Amino acid sequence: MSLDRILLTLLESPASGYDLKREFEAGAHTFWPALPSQIYSTLNRMETQGLLTSTRAPSDSGPDRRVYGTTEAGRTVLDAWLRGGPDVGRERFAYLGQLAAMSLLDEPAMGRPFLTQLKRWFGERLDYLRELEPLLLEDGTPESIGEDAFFSWAALRMGISVLETRVACCDELLEILDRRLAVAESGALAGEAR
């Protein structure tokens, strides 16, 4: 459902499935991953639903492109989504389920590599989003840039802030875990020495 809406936002200016696929790879995938096959089939469905229209256009390079644009009905659906309040409540975080269940392994120290890998993952996303920010601001400030860039920046900023927190949280948890492991270790040694 939300992929429909996101495609509608990206189609404010006409684009082909391939363009949209690249837009997803370039940025949208950080908040809404979608594979090319899903993008193509969703565009197809949306056209039959009357939310989009398409025309075939010759490409500068390569085969013909199918270029999509929104219809009046599409704009109505998009408008309702944007005005309908935040679309929240379906966020899924499998890694939190894993983390919470880490104790089920017979090996207690397994939490260490898990948190380390998690931190690396968040760190990589963070580096990528940080590179995007200056491109959006273009020497301007959040106060002064244009309307459209401002809200894109706001979304990017929230993404960056949250990733910073996640990275920092991994560090804090690793420190606490290390102290716990050290205590367990010395306890085991004391037990052996007895």
Added chain:
Amino acid sequence: MSLDRILLTLLESPASGYDLKREFEAGAHTFWPALPSQIYSTLNRMETQGLLTSTRAPSDSGPDRRVYGTTEAGRTVLDAWLRGGPDVGRERFAYLGQLAAMSLLDEPAMGRPFLTQLKRWFGERLDYLRELEPLLLEDGTPESIGEDAFFSWAALRMGISVLETRVACCDELLEILDRRLAVAESGALAGEAR
């Protein structure tokens, strides 16, 4: 796929579909929402796949319960999930798509109620998770509590930290937006006065 794994973690001790439904409502839904109908049908499928077994048991109150437990195969799958590194890369945040597209509305000030509602939503989740933390720690500290409670606490802590950041970020964005709107307003007035 991940719902299977999460159910396996919760079934470390036997439980019925209804028990699991309550566990989801009580906490798990904050990182992995699932409706009762999906829980029941997933348990059913997992049993046919040999990941679970079930027995009918009389209830203290109400009709018979179907109580599930994991099999050897189930434990193998769970073990592989926990050891396989963080399950990341499919997180979806529809509200970031909405925020980034807010400028497509003809009404620029619409970002204000959106961010306000978003902040309220995050604030409510945050309050709820904060209430959970002392229950998990039970007078202990993260350094001293038992293995199983520690990892649950770690997941809860990351959830809390991130929500705190999201709430703070909404505030920051609202402030910047207000300054922008004030500037636009005075500009419009100056334009009218001319």
Added chain:
DNA sequence: CTCGACATGTAAAATGTTACATGATTTG
């Protein structure tokens, strides 16, 4: 002429959502 990027899909399977259906037991 081969490789990589361009460009578009289809089919099947798995997963998730929505709506509805049923009946037992406890509490007021």
Added chain:
DNA sequence: CAAATCATGTAACATTTTACATGTCGAG
């Protein structure tokens, strides 16, 4: 005895994932 809670589902639909399939064009 009515309402809430306990308890378990089914059916239809929508969405997402995985795997595969096809062909064009430009650069080296």
